Amino acid sequence: MKIIDRYILNEIKIPVIFGVSLFTFIFLIDIIVAMMENIIVKGISFIDVLRILSFYLPPILSQTIPMGMFLGIMLTFSKFTRTSEATAMSAVGMSLKDIVKPVFGAAVATTFFIFFLQESIIPRSVMKLQYLTAKIAYENPVFQLKEKIFIDEVDEYNLYIDRLVGSDKVANGVLIFQRGKDKNFPTLIVGREAYWKDSAMVLKDSKFYNFNDKGQEVLTGEFDEKKVPLAAYFSEMNIKVKDIEAMGIKKLVSEMKGKTPEEKILYKVEINKKLAVPLATLMLSLLGVFLSIGHHRSGKGANFALSLIVIFSYITCLNIGIVMATRGIIPVFIGIWTPNFILLILTIFMYKIKAKVI
Known part of the structure; x- marks a missing residue:
């Protein structure tokens, strides 16, 4: 050269x-x-x-x-x-x-x-x-979850969060509908708060309500903690x-x-x-x-x-x-x-x- x-x-x-x-x-x-x-x-x-x-x-x-x-x-x-x-x-x-x-x-x-x-x-x-x-x-599921947004893409769950609080984004006022294949009405789960661990939502101080085919309440209960897996929802993130x-x-x-x-x-x-x-x-x-x-x-x-x-x-x-x-x-x-x-x-x-x- x-x-x-x-x-x-x-x-x-x-x-x-x-x-x-x-x-x-x-x-x-x-x-x-x-x-x-x-x-x-x-x-x-x-x-x-x-x-x-x-x-x-x-x-x-x-x-x-x-x-x-x-x-x-x-x-x-x-x-x-x-x-x-x-x-x-x-x-x-x-x-x-x-x-x-x-x-x-x-x-x-x-x-x-x-x-x-x-x-x-x-x-x-x-x-x-x-x-x-x-x-x-x-x-870090908080990357996708937002306040006051109804999410219906989490496997058999429908999810609503009223507020995300603090740097750790703890959820307050959690409402979940758990759908069943053989049930006309979903199980209703109401949680006071929730946090995330191992790609799952852990509900604290929550109640659940079961309904029969006519929509009548047949079973209710309380639990200190319940784990709701969310991995399937987050594995389908949109790429630009x-x-x-x-x-x-x-x-x-x-x-x-x-x-x-x-x-x-x-x-x-x-x-x-x-x-x-x-x-x-x-x-x-x-x-x-x-x-x-x-x-x-x-x-x-x-x-x-x-x-x-x-x-x-x-x-x-x-x-x-x-x-x-x-x-x-x-x-x-x-x-x-x-x-x-x-x-x-x-x-x-x-x-x-x-x-x-x-």
């Missing part, structure tokens, strides 16, 4: 890391806010929150790396222009192709890395995320990352077999998106060079604003295409790949303009 190629790659390294970090943070804001609520309100440990965030990162990075590459390259080559390094490269006989060669190589490597993320890392990451969130809820988004392309193709044409649309959209977004890295990287290099002396702010306009325009067009393709308004290929074709045309156009002056 030539010294100048190594120099260019070293110069783009820090700005690209900055760009990827910036966009990743933007994507993570909603998740971070939700996690802060879990720390402050629901008692989830800070370490567990960090582990959850780490499993959210791979799906987000597959989208933010192309954006970060574009922003970082624009910042680097705008600096080359301001400091006249781009002029010096041209003066020593480097063509535009020579200048973009190391950038193109880095973009190709990054594209393959994103494909690796999608096919190998993301499916494993989502599986670990599901396991970890279920484990947290299993060990959709199952289809966690699948690799190979898995999506196999899962699509046997589906109806309407059901296949979602799979086709996801497959095309997993191909189009990584490949956009190539166009964005080259376009970042062509938009920022030259004999002008635009400031950092102008180049930063231009890069954001291009990135968010691409995201907007892609999302519009995804929605229209999902609803069957336009073919999937057109909906997903049109933003890439626009990038390609813009990249070729800018290359022809810059090749005349570099």
Whole structure:
């Protein structure tokens, strides 16, 4: 590798890391806010929150790396222009192709890395995320239970809690309906308070009432403690990352077999998106060079604003295409790949303009 190629790659390294970090943070804001609520309100440990965030990162990075590459390259080559390094490269006989060669190589490597993320890392990451969130809820049911909410998803139990008190979230005013397969009316259990132990609710100072098929009370009693298992409810926590988004392309193709044409649309959209977004890295990287290099002396702010306009325009067009393709308004290929074709045309156009002056 030539010294100048190594120099260019070293110069783009820090700005690209900055760009990827910036966009990743933007994507993570909603998740971070939700996690802060879990720390402050629901008692989830800070370490567990960090582990959850780490499993959210791979799906987000597959989208933010192309954006970060574009922003970082624009910042680097705008600096080359301001400091006249781009002029010096041209003066020593480097063509535009020579200048973009190391950038193109880095973009190709990054594209393959994103494909690796999608096919190998993301499916494993989502599986670990599901396991970890279920484990947290299993060990700390307060993570899911809320005041004044009627829960009917706990096996044969219906559950209502009036208040959660203190840092340990002790429940006051507990009402439970225990359903039976051969009974028209459930057993009613009323508890003064309850706490959690080993993924079960332990009721204290409670009463129970049994009813016959006509709804008449036939048996009543009291007990000091009663354990109500809740593990089944908490093992089915909802994960924000959709199952289809966690699948690799190979898995999506196999899962699509046997589906109806309407059901296949979602799979086709996801497959095309997993191909189009990584490949956009190539166009964005080259376009970042062509938009920022030259004999002008635009400031950092102008180049930063231009890069954001291009990135968010691409995201907007892609999302519009995804929605229209999902609803069957336009073919999937057109909906997903049109933003890439626009990038390609813009990249070729800018290359022809810059090749005349570099």
